[in-house]
Amino acid sequence: MTTKTWIITGVSQGFGRELALSALRSGDAVVAAVRRPESVADIASEHPDRFSAVMFDVRDTAAAPGVVEYALERFGRIDVLVNNAGRGMVGASYRKNLAEVCVWADLARSADFADAAGPVRPF
Incomplete structure (x- = not known):
């Protein structure tokens, strides 16, 4: 069985945590x-x-x-990248104060982790 190395954001709770645990149960490595x-x-x-x-x-x-x-140094490869970090905003944005909307918008703008991470060298 070939193991995979995962980078997962948002592992502190919820879906990201469960995904990380599932990968570990399968014998994979997780950053x-x-x-x-x-x-x-x-x-x-x-x-x-x-x-x-x-x-x-x-x-x-x-x-x-x-x-x-870090992931390459620690595990030597990256097979799966999951950008799971997020923040919910319940309700209409026009009813939120500007600070709440800006926090959500900043997170949404940063959602393309793969582009921000840059190219990963081939293995």
């Missing part, structure tokens, strides 16, 4: 790109050889190549 690495300390302690957390905020697109380099 969790999260704002708070301590939020995934339990996963790191259970899977120290195949799981690693790196501090990353998807709004900081300039830091994306560093996440890619």
Whole structure:
């Protein structure tokens, strides 16, 4: 069985966390790109050889190549990239204050992690 290496954003909770756990159960390696690495300390302690957390905020697109380099140094390859980080906004945007809308818009603008990460060298 060939294992894969995943980079997944938004692993702290919800879908991203479940996806990371599923990949680990399948024997794959996961780099969790999260704002708070301590939020995934339990996963790191259970899977120290195949799981690693790196501090990353998807709004900081300039830091994306560093996440890619970290994954390559740690596991030697990247097979799957899942940009799962997100933030919900319930209700009509015109009823929100400007600060709430700007936070959501900043996150939406940074959603193309793959472009921000740049090309990954072939293996």
